[in-house]
Amino acid sequence: MLVNYIALLPELVLFLGLITMGLVRIFRHTSTPKTFYIIYRLFLLISAASTVLFYNQNVGEYFYNNSYTTLFKFLLYSMTFIWGYLSLKYFVSKNISSFVFYEIVLFNLLCFSIAVSAHNLLFLFIGLSFQFLANNILLRIDARKAGAKVLGVFSLLVVMTFAAGIAILYFYAKTLDYGAIERIMGIRSQIIWQYQFSVACIIACLLFMMGVAPFHFWFSCVVGNSILPVSGYLTIVPIFAYFSCLVNICINAFYPLMDWLNQVFIIFGVLSIFFGAIGATSESNLRKIFGYSSLYFIGVSIITLFPLSDQGVVASFTYLLVYVLAMYGIYTVFYGYRCKGEYMKELSDIKGVATQRPFLSAALLIFMISLIGTPPLLGFLGKLAVVNSLLIGQHFALIGFELFAMLILVCAYLKVITAVYFESRNNMFDVVDRGVYICLLINVILILVVIINPKYLMHDVEMMLVEVF
Amino acid sequence: MIENASVLLLYIMAVPFMGIIFTALSKDSSLSRGRNALSVGILTVIANLLLLWIVAHKIDHSGAGLQLVTSFEWLDTPKIELLLGIDVFSLSLIAAIHFAILLGFIGVRNNNYRMKTLVILTLMFLEMVIGYLLSGDLFSFYIFFEAMLLPLFMLVGIYGDVRRQETLSRFFMYNLLGAMLLFVALCILFHYQNVTIHDISRVTIKHNIAIVVWSAIFIAFLSRIPIWPFHYWISSVNVNISNPLVFIIANIIPLTGVYGLIRFFPLTAPGILEPYLLVLKIISIVTMIIIALIGFGNRDIQYKIFSYMTVFYILYLLGALLPTDALLSNIGFSIFSWLIIISAIEVMVAYLEKEKQRSNRSDLGLLNNVSRSSIVMSFFVLAAVGMPLSSMFLNNMLIFSGLFSYNLKMTMFILTAIILSCLGLLQYMFYLRYPSEENNKVTAIEDISIPVFVFFVAIMLLMVTSFVNPLWYME
Numbered sequence: 001m002l003v004n005y006i007a008l009l010p011e012l013v014l015f016l017g018l019i020t021m022g023l024v025r026i027f028r029h030t031s032t033p034k035t036f037y038i039i040y041r042l043f044l045l046i047s048a049a050s051t052v053l054f055y056n057q058n059v060g061e062y063f064y065n066n067s068y069t070t071l072f073k074f075l076l077y078s079m080t081f082i083w084g085y086l087s088l089k090y091f092v093s094k095n096i097s098s099f100v101f102y103e104i105v106l107f108n109l110l111c112f113s114i115a116v117s118a119h120n121l122l123f124l125f126i127g128l129s130f131q132f133l134a135n136n137i138l139l140r141i142d143a144r145k146a147g148a149k150v151l152g153v154f155s156l157l158v159v160m161t162f163a164a165g166i167a168i169l170y171f172y173a174k175t176l177d178y179g180a181i182e183r184i185m186g187i188r189s190q191i192i193w194q195y196q197f198s199v200a201c202i203i204a205c206l207l208f209m210m211g212v213a214p215f216h217f218w219f220s221c222v223v224g225n226s227i228l229p230v231s232g233y234l235t236i237v238p239i240f241a242y243f244s245c246l247v248n249i250c251i252n253a254f255y256p257l258m259d260w261l262n263q264v265f266i267i268f269g270v271l272s273i274f275f276g277a278i279g280a281t282s283e284s285n286l287r288k289i290f291g292y293s294s295l296y297f298i299g300v301s302i303i304t305l306f307p308l309s310d311q312g313v314v315a316s317f318t319y320l321l322v323y324v325l326a327m328y329g330i331y332t333v334f335y336g337y338r339c340k341g342e343y344m345k346e347l348s349d350i351k352g353v354a355t356q357r358p359f360l361s362a363a364l365l366i367f368m369i370s371l372i373g374t375p376p377l378l379g380f381l382g383k384l385a386v387v388n389s390l391l392i393g394q395h396f397a398l399i400g401f402e403l404f405a406m407l408i409l410v411c412a413y414l415k416v417i418t419a420v421y422f423e424s425r426n427n428m429f430d431v432v433d434r435g436v437y438i439c440l441l442i443n444v445i446l447i448l449v450v451i452i453n454p455k456y457l458m459h460d461v462e463m464m465l466v467e468v469f
Numbered sequence: 470m471i472e473n474a475s476v477l478l479l480y481i482m483a484v485p486f487m488g489i490i491f492t493a494l495s496k497d498s499s500l501s502r503g504r505n506a507l508s509v510g511i512l513t514v515i516a517n518l519l520l521l522w523i524v525a526h527k528i529d530h531s532g533a534g535l536q537l538v539t540s541f542e543w544l545d546t547p548k549i550e551l552l553l554g555i556d557v558f559s560l561s562l563i564a565a566i567h568f569a570i571l572l573g574f575i576g577v578r579n580n581n582y583r584m585k586t587l588v589i590l591t592l593m594f595l596e597m598v599i600g601y602l603l604s605g606d607l608f609s610f611y612i613f614f615e616a617m618l619l620p621l622f623m624l625v626g627i628y629g630d631v632r633r634q635e636t637l638s639r640f641f642m643y644n645l646l647g648a649m650l651l652f653v654a655l656c657i658l659f660h661y662q663n664v665t666i667h668d669i670s671r672v673t674i675k676h677n678i679a680i681v682v683w684s685a686i687f688i689a690f691l692s693r694i695p696i697w698p699f700h701y702w703i704s705s706v707n708v709n710i711s712n713p714l715v716f717i718i719a720n721i722i723p724l725t726g727v728y729g730l731i732r733f734f735p736l737t738a739p740g741i742l743e744p745y746l747l748v749l750k751i752i753s754i755v756t757m758i759i760i761a762l763i764g765f766g767n768r769d770i771q772y773k774i775f776s777y778m779t780v781f782y783i784l785y786l787l788g789a790l791l792p793t794d795a796l797l798s799n800i801g802f803s804i805f806s807w808l809i810i811i812s813a814i815e816v817m818v819a820y821l822e823k824e825k826q827r828s829n830r831s832d833l834g835l836l837n838n839v840s841r842s843s844i845v846m847s848f849f850v851l852a853a854v855g856m857p858l859s860s861m862f863l864n865n866m867l868i869f870s871g872l873f874s875y876n877l878k879m880t881m882f883i884l885t886a887i888i889l890s891c892l893g894l895l896q897y898m899f900y901l902r903y904p905s906e907e908n909n910k911v912t913a914i915e916d917i918s919i920p921v922f923v924f925f926v927a928i929m930l931l932m933v934t935s936f937v938n939p940l941w942y943m944e
Contacts (some may be wrong), residue, residue: 337661369619375612387656388547403649409641422626455545
């Protein structure tokens with residue numbers, strides 16, 4: 001009997017971690033930023049290990065694990081773990097409590113874990129809505145509330161829309177199970193406008209959470225104004241969970257509506273590419289530049305993803321993976337760009353930093369060039385996968401548009417490169433923590449080495465991804 | 470000694486990479502002033518020249534097609550196999566680039582501004598150019614075509630003295646646009662048929678798509694050659710570069726454009742583009758004449774050298790577009806000497822400019838009383854203007870005879886442009902040797918050191934001995 005629920009062990013461990021952290025917060029008065037990090041690390045690692053160990057265990061029809069979900073969960077755990085490690089540097093240097101950050105990040109991970117494995121819309125709703133609402137608390141760390149104000153109202157609205165979409169669907173379909181919904185919608189005569197409306201509500205909420213244009217306004221604001229651990233976390237980690245849920249729900253629940261959804265997604269994708277490229281070029285805030293570039297990359301991933309062929313899913317995932325790795329590196333570099341204890345945010349702050357921090361700057365350059373998709377860096381693999389997939393679909397106009405927008409985006413990166421390398425320095429930068437260098441080194445090696453022989457990795461990833469069908 | 474000779478190509482690719490690592494790890498104190506990094510750079514280039522020497526002995530100089538081919542399965546979906554190979558044409562270009570960069574290193578030996586970065590970026594560029602010239606398949610060709618942009622951009626940005634950042638950005642954007650066009654075109658070609666570069670012109674594509682693909686490839690390569698409207702970026706960047714090494718590197722870029730066209734279209738452009746070829750030729754010749762006039766009329770030597778280089782690049786481009794592949798080896802042999810000669814002139818010019826500023830003098834009579842500099846400068850300028858001192862003389866004559874037999878009027882215009890640009894160099898030489906009385910009273914500039922002179926003499930010997938075929942002693 002108990003063995004049937006063993007698939008929930010990772011989630012249970014995360015839940016225990018949350019409780020432990022809360023108890024330590026209440027009963028231990030001399031806790032340091034490191035205390036919560038240690039608890040976070042311990043429970044996260046146990047949870048990750050049990051995820052990999054029980055990768056094919058299911059709980060009834062609601063909670064479904066396979067190689068596809070395990071791949072995404074593994075990525076979520078890895079990204080969260082490393083980001084948690086880097087974030088500790090921030091809390092230690094500022095000497096502020098890390099409890100809220102680690103507690104919410106662990107909570108988010110629990111929610112994501114539920115959402116990724118969900119085979120029922122109610123579980124998906126629970127997972128995604130709670131984590132999205134919890135982000136409001138993250139944004140209030142260190143008394144910076146500019147981002148929280150923007151997100152606060154809209155997150156409630158999004159959750160309500162999501163709930164409304166699910167309620168309408170349940171009212172007409174009498175089920176929230178993915179498979180059952182697909183079967184009902186598969187009978188063409190049964191597709192009524194209420195289904196389309198409810199699907200539109202759910203998809204719109206997912207796209208809002210991803211920060212896709214025209215819902216991108218909250219994302220750039222939040223990323224630009226929150227503290228470095230939070231802005232980095234929001235840029236890097238949640239995207240994998242949203243992507244996984246979007247693919248899962250579209251293939252296993254809403255597939256009969258794909259003809260209609262395809263056009264919608266292409267419009268969203270094109271808008272994101274456009275706003276991402278233009279927005280990044282017009283910004284001088286470093287995090288906003290990369291926040292807008294995220295919009296561009298998510299846009300490209302979306303247009304590559306649809307129609308949902310296995311080729312498109314693999315290409316889109318590859319592109320996303322490459323983007324996340326590079327973004328990870330860029331945010332790690334931001335941990336190194338520190339002057340008198342303050343983390344640099346503006347382009348003018350990092351002028352000429354290459355003369356004092358050559359290795360950090362070289363890493364930043366490598367990551368940016370990888371994002372552009374210039375060979376021989378890993379980014380090229382993503383660009384190749386995307387163009388190849390669009391060519392198969394004969395989407396020549398989309399290829400042209402994507403590459404043209406990339407040229408605009410490159411202008412933004414050139415501004416960063418110019419500031420870092422070609423201008424004279426106006427700041428004395430603090431000594432960089434060794435952990436930052438280690439994380440950077442690993443990331444740079446990944447970007448430089450994987451591209452040499454990516455076929456084995458890609459083969460395995462492809463095998464795991466197609467399990468979603 | 471080496472059983473599998475194709476491994477040599479991988480070694481040639483690996484040596485600059487090792488050089489980058491060693492340079493990055495080299496100690497760069499205020500005492501060494503970047504000397505360690507420079508030494509690593511020089512040794513790397515020399516090591517690769519030795520490997521090229523071995524390669525030259527291993528390949529069949531009369532054989533057609535790529536030799537010492539080595540392949541590597543890179544991706545399963547889409548199935549991409551990277552292919553490297555070499556022929557006499559690419560071998561002579563690779564060797565010339567190595568000599569040019571070696572000369573550049575000699576030219577910057579007394580600079581100490583961010584030497585480590587300079588050497589790393591130079592070796593990175595060298596790595597990419599070697600890869601480009603060794604590429605045998607569509608994707609490796611594109612990979613290195615685009616990859617060389619980054620080190621180039623960084624070099625020009627850090628050492629190029631480009632005053633306006635927009636110019637620099639535009640320079641990168643133009644090149645990136647060309648690379649993207651090439652990428653899309655190659656992806657489309659790849660979907661039709663996965664071929665090697667040598668067989669590319671045999672791919673049959675639908676008419677409309679063929680126009681897009683071939684035009685994109687043509688524009689991609691032309692964007693690297695300073696013909697109108699692409700001349701703007703390269704001229705605005707090049708004339709400001711005072712660092713001889715960076716100048717040499719920036720001027721290798723048009724070579725990649727010419728090489729791409731030669732590789733893709735060894736006989737002539739695809740039939741579908743035939744109607745546009747005449748327009749291209751007219752534009753090329755007009756650009757040649759205008760740039761030659763600018764070079765001739767301008768006192769600044771950087772303009773003269775830029776004008777000279779542009780005119781010759783367009784000459785090679787027009788030679789490559791002739792409906793025959795008989796001249797390809799002549800183009801290769803001519804470029805070999807031409808690149809080395811122009812690099813030597815640039816190094817000497819940078820040296821003289823520095824001395825001029827130090828001694829607060831004008832160009833007039835600068836070479837008087839400095840015999841070693843005078844010999845070196847005179848030799849290379851005379852070789853550049855077409856005296857029988859290098860392989861340029863005979864091979865250029867053959868290229869001209871090809872052009873004459875193809876179109877007499879067109880060749881007359883080309884010849885006019887060449888003469889004007891050469892007169893520009895001679896004019897500069899005249900100023901340098903001008904024996905005015907006033908100049909006899911001022912103090913002489915410092916001559917080049919004996920080791921540097923010996924190095925230049927070795928290069929001069931190389932030029933003279935390469936009179937017919939630069940690789941004759943390797944056959």
